[in-house]
Amino acid sequence: MSDAARQHPSEATSRAVERSAGDLATLASQRMEEKLRWYRDLSAEERSQVGLVAQAGISQFIAWFHHQESHSPSAISIFGNAPQELTRSVSLRQTLDLVRTVVDVVESRVESLAGPGDEQLLRESVLRFSREIAFAAAEVYAGAAEARGAWDARLEALVVDAVLRGEADDSMQSRASALGWGDVADVTFVVGSTPTTARAGAVPAVDDLRRSVRQHGVEALAIVQRSRLIAILGGTRAAVEVVEEVAGCFGPGPVVVGPTVPHLFAAGRSARAALSGLSAAAAWPDAPRVLESDAVLPERALAGDSPARRVLVDRIHRPLSAPGHASLLETATAYLELGGSLEASARALFVHPNTVRYRLGRIADVTGYDLTTPREAWAVRIALALGRLAEAPGSRPASRATASPAQLEETSKVSSATS
Known part of the structure; x- marks a missing residue:
């Protein structure tokens, strides 16, 4: 039956119906208390808010019932009292339970409320009104979810940007906590190129990556920054394995994984290593698709990355230069200079080839290389060259020779904290 042909109530x-508003609201509250467990579990304030929504729904039905042709049910008048509080404490499914309960209450009173011949009209009006309100509730929740998603995306971008700039301050902590990353x-830190399918928009690439890593039980913050897709993974010590599984979310080229750090506020170190590794990976023609930033330490050192230089010197040159390891340093130098020949190295060192072979094993044990x-x-070879340069007369310490002001300030803070 069309709206124009619909019979008017007597x-x-x-x-x-108008006089029954208070009784219907009271009966709806009682019915919710009896049948809806989630309603009983709400706090007194939340139950009051839900009750206001139910009362507003009944009032809106009465007004609409009088003038069905002139206007449609309004979601604003029903959910306008406290839409944010409602969507936070009550889910969409529970809101539909609320609508269903109110409809059942009104339907149960049709016989006593409707005048002669109006029973079917009142029943149909209740069903039509409930349908309109159900759609209105879905619209309210969709709008709230969209607004919340947009806000979360902005917070996420601010947190990732703070990590990139190394600003682990109070504002970053509050934003990370709002995103649920306070205790992760x-x-x-992971970085690669943006997939070509995301050139027209960053949202699909970010959503695809976030959804893929969550299938492995890993949390992720992700943004697109120009031609780079950046992700911060949390809650796993097997980041490389996870990234290998989701590498298809990135564009062509290498995907570099930084070192794993204890928490988000130390992620700046992982970010600097990963970004440096991505820039230097082009110097390694046979680089794997997914690689750790430490795998390109030589390329990073050649590109001028001071932390990479220090790591190489600390891992290789310094252990081999330690007291008692003079023969290892001598053997490493000879072996590298003579093209990796055991016999030529043995002749140059005046030892047996087996001695050279034994020392090579010891070098691997001491340095990991x-x-x-x-x-x-x-x-x-690069590490030994950097170490010799650092020890040359008149040279400055490698840790400060090319350090930026921000790195010097960070070093000073660490020294003060540990002194």
Whole structure:
């Protein structure tokens, strides 16, 4: 039946429905208390807010019942009292339970409220009104979810930007806590290129990456920054394995994984290493698709990355220069200079080839680098050269020679905290 052809309720029915507003609201509250467990579990304030919504729904039905042709049910008048509080404390499914309860209450009173011949009209009006309000409730929740998602996206971008700039201050902490990252441990910075499908918009790429890593039980903050897709993974010590599973979310080229740090507020170190690794990865033609930032330490050092230089010197040159390891340093230098030949190294050192072979094993134990592997031998060669440069007369310490003001300030803070 169309709206134009719909019969008007009698004056007696309209007055009866209007007079019953208070009784219907009371009965609806009682019915919710009896049948809806989630309603009983709410706090007194939240139950009051839900009750106001139910009362507003009944009042709106009465007004609409009088003038069905002139206006449609309004979501604003029903949910306008406290839409934010309602959507935070009550889910959409529970709101539909609320609508259903109010409809059941009105339907149960149809016989006593409707005048002669108006029973079917009142029943149909209740059903039509409930349908309109159900759609209105869905619209309210969709709007709230969209606004909350947009706000979360802005917070997420601010947190990632703070990590990139190394600003682990109180504002970052409050924003991270709002995103649920206040207590997330084992944090890793990951960076790669933006997928070509996301050139027209960043949201699909970010959502795809976030959804993919969550399938592995890992939390993620993600943004698109120009041509780079950046992610901060939390809650896993196996970040490389996770990234290998979701590498398809990134665009072509290498995806670099920074070192895992204890928490988000130390993620600046992981970010600097990953970004440096992405810039230097082009110097390694056979680089794997997913690689750790430490895998390109030699390239990073050649590109002028001071932390990478210090790491190489600390891992390789300093242990080999320690007292008691003079023979290891001598063997490493000879072996590298003579093209990796055991016999030529043995002749130059005046030892047996087996002695050279034994010392190479000891070098691998001390530094973690195997000189019989070409790439690792190249890393050792660069580390030894950097170490010799640092020890040359008149040279400044490697840790401060090329350090930026921000790095010097950070070093001073660490020194003060540990002194």
